[in-house]
Amino acid sequence: MHFQVSSEDFTRAGEASSAVKKALKKLGLPPDIIRRVAIAMYEGEINMVIHAKSGEIDVVITPDYIDMTLRDNGPGIQDVELAMQAGYSTAPEEVRNLGFGAGMGLPNMKKNSDEMTIDTELGVGTTVKMKVYINTPS
Amino acid sequence: MTVSQLAKHPSFTPAYLASEDHTLTGVYCCDLLSVAMGRAPADSAWVTVMGNLNAIAVAVLCDVPLLVIAENMGIDEDARKKAQEEGISLFQTELSVFDAALIIHKALSA
Numbered sequence A: 001m002h003f004q005v006s007s008e009d010f011t012r013a014g015e016a017s018s019a020v021k022k023a024l025k026k027l028g029l030p031p032d033i034i035r036r037v038a039i040a041m042y043e044g045e046i047n048m049v050i051h052a053k054s055g056e057i058d059v060v061i062t063p064d065y066i067d068m069t070l071r072d073n074g075p076g077i078q079d080v081e082l083a084m085q086a087g088y089s090t091a092p093e094e095v096r097n098l099g100f101g102a103g104m105g106l107p108n109m110k111k112n113s114d115e116m117t118i119d120t121e122l123g124v125g126t127t128v129k130m131k132v133y134i135n136t137p138s
Numbered sequence B: 001m002t003v004s005q006l007a008k009h010p011s012f013t014p015a016y017l018a019s020e021d022h023t024l025t026g027v028y029c030c031d032l033l034s035v036a037m038g039r040a041p042a043d044s045a046w047v048t049v050m051g052n053l054n055a056i057a058v059a060v061l062c063d064v065p066l067l068v069i070a071e072n073m074g075i076d077e078d079a080r081k082k083a084q085e086e087g088i089s090l091f092q093t094e095l096s097v098f099d100a101a102l103i104i105h106k107a108l109s110a
């Protein structure tokens, strides 16, 4: 599944994650897997809109895992380790007034995915890849 | 307790009733959407002052069937529309977040 995310969509953000959520429901996947994918993807979607203005999301669903790739051409992240800390945020005031910008996004994404990598370059953009296993390898 | 049973409580004014037979199993309070997103339990009533579109989106993602907007805060027009599209019930109340949640909690444990 492929989605375009753009900045005018701030209020519409969540449509890509809702669409994926519905698709996963139709496939009859366990609710906790669906919830984790939806949360991780929505946070990623919001980050693209707030911090990078726009981007693209690709989602691949296989019998074993769900793979999400979120790619943007935004400003990039200067210090990924810092950005990953709960509570760290550069979100502007108006975004906070909407209930976002608590600095919980990246930590939420990490918590709800089994694998997560961030590729980022200042002035070039950011690519976040996340994987959620359907049958957690034990 | 179902959504429609709770809707009869005098403290709440239903702005939109969907999935009336949905059984509520808890109550949750938070206004920061990123926090709520990770924590609002499925099938709970979520009490918040955020009557915006993004709150509805979070409710959808968390399988929360009912959003209770406290402190007489407004509900944006596009949020109403989204609630109808997604089948999320919306109540309004002049109570504080705590008082509204306490009433729901008592109703659920009765």
Ligand SMILES: Nc1ncnc2c1ncn2[C@@H]1O[C@H](COP(=O)(O)OP(=O)(O)O)[C@@H](O)[C@H]1O
Pocket: A043, A047, A048, A050, A051, A052, A072, A074, A075, A076, A077, A083, A084, A088, A089, A090, A091, A100, A101, A102, A103, A104, A105, A106, A107, A126, B034
């Ligand atoms: N796609 C992105 N492009 C640029 N910066 C980003 C991106 N995603 C996250 N960031 C940076 O990382 C910080 C932390 O992100 P996050 O944990 O989601 O918190 P929040 O979005 O609430 O600020 C952001 O404030 C921002 O500085």
Ligand SMILES: [Mg+2]
Pocket: A043, A046, A047, A101, A103, A104, A105, A106
């Ligand atoms: Mg974020």
